[in-house]
Amino acid sequence: xxxxxxxxxxxxxxxxxxxxxxxxxxxxxxxxxxxxxxxxxxxxxxxxxxxxxxxxxxxxxxxxxxxxxxxxxxxxxxxxxxxxxxxxxxxxxxxxxxxx
Amino acid sequence: xxxxxxxxxxxxxxxxxxxxxxxxxxxxxxxxxxxxxxxxxxxxxxxxxxxxxxxxxxxxxxxxxxxxxxxxxxxxxxxxxxxxxxxxxxxxxxxxxxxxxxxxxxxxxxxxxxxxxxxxxxxxxxxxxxxxxxxxxxxxxxxxxxxxxxxxxxxxxxxxxxxxxxxxxxxxxxxxxxxxxxxxxxxxxxxxxxxxxxxxxxxxxxxxxxxxxxxxxxxxxxxxxxxxxxxxxxxxxxxxxxxxxxxxxxxxxxxxxxxxxxxxxxxxxxxxxxxxxxxxxxxxxxxxxxxxxxxxxxxxxxxxxxxxxxxxxxxxxxxxxxxxxxxxxxxxxxxxxxxxxxxxxxxxxxxxxxxxxxxxxxxxxxxxxxxxxxxxxxxxxxxxxxxxxxxxxxxxxxxxxxxxxxxxxxxxxxxxxxxxxxxxxxxxxxxxxxxxxxxxxxxxxxxxxxxxxxxxxxxxxxxxxxxxxxxxxxxxxxxxxxxxxxxxxxxxxxxxxxxxxxxxxxxxxxxxxxxxxxxxxxxxxxxxxxxxxxxxxxxxxxxxxxxxxxxxxxxxxxx
Numbered sequence: 001x002x003x004x005x006x007x008x009x010x011x012x013x014x015x016x017x018x019x020x021x022x023x024x025x026x027x028x029x030x031x032x033x034x035x036x037x038x039x040x041x042x043x044x045x046x047x048x049x050x051x052x053x054x055x056x057x058x059x060x061x062x063x064x065x066x067x068x069x070x071x072x073x074x075x076x077x078x079x080x081x082x083x084x085x086x087x088x089x090x091x092x093x094x095x096x097x098x099x100x
Numbered sequence: 101x102x103x104x105x106x107x108x109x110x111x112x113x114x115x116x117x118x119x120x121x122x123x124x125x126x127x128x129x130x131x132x133x134x135x136x137x138x139x140x141x142x143x144x145x146x147x148x149x150x151x152x153x154x155x156x157x158x159x160x161x162x163x164x165x166x167x168x169x170x171x172x173x174x175x176x177x178x179x180x181x182x183x184x185x186x187x188x189x190x191x192x193x194x195x196x197x198x199x200x201x202x203x204x205x206x207x208x209x210x211x212x213x214x215x216x217x218x219x220x221x222x223x224x225x226x227x228x229x230x231x232x233x234x235x236x237x238x239x240x241x242x243x244x245x246x247x248x249x250x251x252x253x254x255x256x257x258x259x260x261x262x263x264x265x266x267x268x269x270x271x272x273x274x275x276x277x278x279x280x281x282x283x284x285x286x287x288x289x290x291x292x293x294x295x296x297x298x299x300x301x302x303x304x305x306x307x308x309x310x311x312x313x314x315x316x317x318x319x320x321x322x323x324x325x326x327x328x329x330x331x332x333x334x335x336x337x338x339x340x341x342x343x344x345x346x347x348x349x350x351x352x353x354x355x356x357x358x359x360x361x362x363x364x365x366x367x368x369x370x371x372x373x374x375x376x377x378x379x380x381x382x383x384x385x386x387x388x389x390x391x392x393x394x395x396x397x398x399x400x401x402x403x404x405x406x407x408x409x410x411x412x413x414x415x416x417x418x419x420x421x422x423x424x425x426x427x428x429x430x431x432x433x434x435x436x437x438x439x440x441x442x443x444x445x446x447x448x449x450x451x452x453x454x455x456x457x458x459x460x461x462x463x464x465x466x467x468x469x470x471x472x473x474x475x476x477x478x479x480x481x482x483x484x485x486x487x488x489x490x491x492x493x494x495x496x497x498x499x500x501x502x503x504x505x506x507x508x509x510x511x512x513x514x515x516x517x518x519x520x521x522x523x524x525x526x527x528x529x530x531x532x533x534x535x536x537x538x539x540x541x542x543x544x545x546x547x548x549x550x551x552x553x554x555x556x557x558x559x560x561x562x563x564x565x566x567x568x569x570x571x572x573x574x575x576x577x578x579x580x581x582x583x584x585x586x587x588x589x590x591x592x593x594x595x596x597x598x599x600x601x602x603x604x605x606x607x608x609x610x611x612x613x614x615x616x617x618x619x620x621x622x623x624x625x626x627x628x629x630x631x632x633x634x635x636x637x638x639x640x641x642x643x644x645x646x647x648x649x650x651x652x653x654x655x656x657x658x659x
Binding site: 069076077080083084087088090091092094095097 | 288312316317320348349352353356403404406407415416417418419422423
């Protein structure tokens with residue numbers, strides 16, 4: 001199977017986007033978002049980090065240009081991570097519930 | 101006694117095969133032949149089986165008396181820990197995938213090798229490197245945390261050699277990941293013409309499912325143990341409450357891999373049994389599609405059940421309830437397999453050759469191990485038997501009664517292919533029976549001990565438990581004999597065994613159509629598969645249509 005050639009322009013654009021998002025992360029950390037909504041600082045930081053990860057996976061790791069099978073494998077990795085996080089957080093979240 | 105191995109008429113070893121293609125230690129240590137790498141793994145996992153076996157022997161001798169005179173309590177903690185670490189991470193997990201999987205998958209799908217032969221060799225070197233770290237840990241004071249490495253014991257309080265062991269297991273994880281990756285790519289991309297997904301042997305389906313767990317689960321245990329090691333070495337707060345961490349988080353992360361790791365051990369053994377049963381029942385396997393799908397189902401559902409190990413360690417009641425219900429789900433695909441194997445036996449033309457004895461033993465022992473797992477998945481009952489010998493008996497019925505019986509049965513089944521020689525059938529059958537009896541005598545009393553309340557991991561016990569403990573130790577000595585016998589006669593057969601021929605049983609898989617031992621390239625020409633799996637009706641080449649046809653070698657060496 002032939003490799004998809006990605007133009008340097010795309011790499012530079014993605015790199016620039018990553019830099020902007022990094023600066024945004026730093027800036028967001030200096031603003032007290034928690035005053036508006038408890039935990040908002042962490043949520044914003046995680047959202048920006050997720051965007052950066054998606055860009056890296058899609059373009060730097062070529063998932064965007066890959067076959068459906070490769071995309072399925074990438075999805076499976078995140079799905080399994082979601083299983084781990086959601087069920088673990090299910091434990092933490094329900095510890096304070098009353099048991100009758 | 102003659103040193104020339106007798107040869108049945110018409111059968112000779114091929115002049116050149118993978119064992120004699122090249123000579124010298126260098127040709128083995130730098131080989132990229134999947135079959136040779138399988139043998140490297142065979143020697144390595146056998147070594148660790150011995151190490152773990154020595155620790156087990158010492159544990160059982162110590163427990164002969166209620167006061168336990170053999171070792172100190174501290175040493176006893178180390179013995180059961182090192183037994184678990186050696187057996188689980190360095191024997192059970194790599195045994196069937198790395199030995200039988202490596203040897204058989206390319207042969208079964210009609211390929212010349214695995215997709216990444218150099219990565220395959222690298223995985224063995226990584227395994228050996230990880231093993232060296234763990235052996236260093238054993239030799240420099242040992243390890244006393246239990247194989248589960250629960251924090252904060254492992255990360256703060258233990259005075260034993262935790263750090264090298266954790267590093268060793270972390271390194272070893274990459275070996276599993278590379279093996280899994282290799283198998284997935286091989287199965288996807290290197291199947292011979294005509295070898296469609298639903299013509300794959302069920303052993304390959306089982307290995308594929310196992311590989312998914314390898315790839316998706318192993319990184320989690322690797323990083324978790326690394327975090328525990330970092331907490332221990334640099335006092336970073338991950339799991340230690342005094343540093344802002346949470347010990348229950350370690351348990352979640354540990355069991356997220358380590359429960360599916362049970363399926364890493366048992367799924368390949370189920371694959372072995374799915375090959376043996378139709379061969380010695382001489383009929384197509386019942387419910388091929390369901391058995392294949394149940395392997396995938398076990399691999400997937402196995403990731404949803406981990407916290408049933410934590411019912412009593414502080415998880416929320418609601419989470420425990422959910423995990424209890426989810427744990428019952430795994431019983432469904434497991435039962436699908438057992439029902440299909442027994443249905444295959446129904447009206448089959450059964451012969452009780454050695455591999456079949458192991459397969460039948462597997463079904464019985466796995467059934468007991470699996471059903472007692474349901475006891476433990478039950479929230480109310482688990483409170484009574486948690487951390488007792490009931491648990492020890494349950495997981496040994498799965499891991500030894502299931503996984504090891506499958507492994508030893510598989511070794512016997514494919515030994516003629518691996519070496520080109522037959523082993524002495526009477527001795528082999530005797531060993532299978534000894535192993536079965538020894539196993540049950542060792543571990544069945546432990547169910548009763550646990551139900552009566554004897555906790556696991558204690559170096560002493562009340563005198564009323566002595567009879568059952570003596571029975572267990574007596575069984576362990578019989579079990580040891582059951583393991584030693586195959587090691588002796590299989591080694592013997594490599595030189596003195598009768599020549600096996602291509603397909604001594606006969607079996608239907610593609611691996612039996614090539615020479616025994618196979619060529620380095622596996623096949624003279626790329627095979628084309630135009631038959632369905634386990635089809636005994638339309639395979640005149642197997643020689644079963646005419647019972648008098650003298651085209652087959654005897655199925656075993658003593659005939």
